Amino acid sequence: MVKLLLVSLLIVLLVSCSKRRTVEGQPVRILWTRDPESLDPLVTPNQSAIDANNLLHLCLLSVDYSTKRYAPALADSLPKVQFAGDSLTLVTYHLRPTATWDGGRPVLARDVAFTLKLMQVPGLPNEANKAQFGFIRDIRFDPTDPRRFTLVCNGQAPGLVQESGDFLILPEAALDPKGSLRPYQLGALNDRAATAPADSILVKLARRYARANLALYPGRIPGSGPYQLVRWDKDHLLRFQRKPHWWADALRPAPPVLEAQPSELDFVIIPNEASAALALRRGSVNVYPQVPVREFRRLQASAAARQQLAFYTSLSYDLVYAGFNTRRPALSNRLTRQALGFLFDPKALLLATQAGLGQCTVGLVHPTDTRNYADSLPPLALDPARAVALLRQAGWHRESTASDTFWTRQLAPKTPPQRLTLLVRYRAGETAFETIGLQFRAAAARLGIAVELRPTENASFSSALQAGDFDVYLRLLKGNPFYFNFAPILHSKTVGAGNLTGFGTPASDRLIEAIPLANTLDSRARLLRKFQRLMREEMPLVPLFFRPNCLAADRRLVHLYPGGLKPGYAAAAIKWTTPVVAVP
């Protein structure tokens, strides 16, 4: 019996180890660290979901990874923009005449209108879309051309134009065959109060949408994108197959945003970084995006890995920063915050936590954005002497006892002096933040400032920050090169929500409100530079550095377009250079 068992195990092992892949139609296997969870086009819970949905459906405009600009996707050209009065922008699009849904039905302006209205229908998981696209107030059709339409947008910011085309278009015929949403005005749906009585048509539509369960079965509606999902093993694997006849194949020359090279794209989910690196080395995956720096360096150091893999680094839009709780009396004074800002050593931290990859920054704007980056500001550096001078200027006094040195300040007459001690919170288990905390604590200790580091469990971290239970926090801010809206994190109206620092002055609020509304790029650049100077002066946040984006991929792959924009590569553009030999 035991022998039989051993022989069976051996057979299983041999069969499984000797599986050969076919040369024809070799898929590109990309590593994801987490499952998309939902492929509902209205819900994008994480980056994997965004990437997957972009293979199934298309937007009017998409980011061209070769130029890092928005380019027409379903639209046949960039939109025509017209300002109306002093508060509206009219954005006119024309859809590509060849664009069709699976099955051959053309993509029309009606589909765009339906999608915009669907994003406002109550009872659907569309809250994020509502917040993001609520500025599109109306859609006007061209009676002579079913593919031409004009979006009426609130505001006149340059960013609105890109944003007005950055949502996935869904087919009206599949989700609302009777056109029940057509009589509704987009603006009316937008303004509909949460307490408004239920509308039977909208309820019916929401139920029909929920029944379709697109979160799990995205193939139940036709898409306009180049791929279809053929397999989804939750938390393990997603397989997308190239449509044999996709409408954009007829376009000559093929626009870069409509490239779809791999016949099959596999996304393999491996949450553990050591297992992920091994999978890349074994050839089980061909592309490993956002490789942790430590693994990236380890792979680069291996001669065998260098022969097999190509390594790419670029600057991501993920900013590592420290935030002060300005509601605390000790930190309400900007001189104190400035002083503490000089206790961080961004250069050394970049070296210690990111192996020198990435880049230090003077503000929240990306250093590669030469138009908007405040290059006149000196980079922040560790300067304890300056910190001491600023603390004294802020009214703090250094006192010493036989065993201790500390800083105190008299806030009001006849009150006990206030002692400068700091509680620093960061997400537990993140070694980069731990290193930053330790460096800050060491620098502060040399001056006699007591710092308590408190790594906090992920779920409790956000609650603690929102409750204001911290003095300093260390965190990541994910950005992008297109939008400059700092209201959710620094406006006084968002204190208690996204504005964790509690900072907000009338001057900063005015500036934050003015930046997205600036109607020329030059005026926006002036405002952004002014904003960065103001933030340096007030220092509610200490921007430390932008993280690198490290990508490792099979050497035989080309057209990855590695870059700082998420996901850091263009999945659909990837090509095998040489014929692929069978891999054991």
Next chain:
Amino acid sequence: MDHAGGRRPVAVGNGIFRRAGRAALAVWALASLLFLLSRWAPTSDAALGLTEPTEMQATAAETPGAHQLAQRAARQRLGLDVPLFYFSRPVAGPGQRPGWHWNGPRNQYHRWLGALLRGDLGTSFRDGQPVAARLATALLYTLPLTGTAAVLALAVALALAAGLARGPWWRRPALAALAGLQALPLFVLATGLLLLLANPDALNWFPTYEQAGAEDGLVALGACLLPLACLVLGAVPELALQLEASLAHEMRADYAVTARAKGLSVRRVVRRHALRNALLPVLPLVVDLLPALVAGAVVVETIFSLPGMGRLLAEAAATRDYPVLVGGVLLVGAARLLALLLADAGARWLDPRVS
């Protein structure tokens, strides 16, 4: 040995019924406590399907209050806007005395309990899928793996303990090796096996699960060998050491010495006499495998990229996907209570003197 005529089966039946009732009550209390505690904590933006404002620069058109509005709407859709329990203590306004407020049946707990009684564990906050379906899918991966591992671990532990009880020359090194293995954290064991046996720079002998899927049959089975080995190696030392100690104790007992004196071989004494008695103290460890079967092994599933229960629950906890978390804990809690019932029954079977 008369058990009072026909009353004995009735008494046993009543006993089982009472125990099952107590177990059900305990499961309900556990689930209610978890539900209330989890809902008491604020729900994260990720659980509401929103991007955290602190994690992403907002788009150009988003107004300062838009995020709060979206949060409110999402909470309303998920039924998180109604009170948590039948009564609450609202924050008193200036000049008001704090007091209790009766909320009636329009509360989250009432709705959850009603759904639970209908067999509905709710839907996941993250993907909107029924919790029962998510748990079932994860169990499909977990149970075959952990079940096989449990059976193998038990068999290996029994064989090892029986072998060691005979006092062979390799007893000491084997005990030392088992103690060493027991001291090794599971993640070290799993990573070690992976780096040693599925690594192109070392021995690339075993396939791993990312190369296969459920439908890949033998490949998937082959890919499970390393996680299986890891789980078995993780479970065997404790079982084998306890069983060995228990067997050694039994072998010193009078009845075993008498049996040896009558000329029975050690192997026969172990098998026919000592093993059944030696199992009694090890029984809690054995039945503890049952909840572990259901809960999966987070570490092994993460390192070997297996989409099982352990990973599902760990991720649900990290993202505050409470319906999945409560459903999972309910299932594991039920398995643990079942294990306790089985332990009772097993103990009575092994030693009828146990009341």
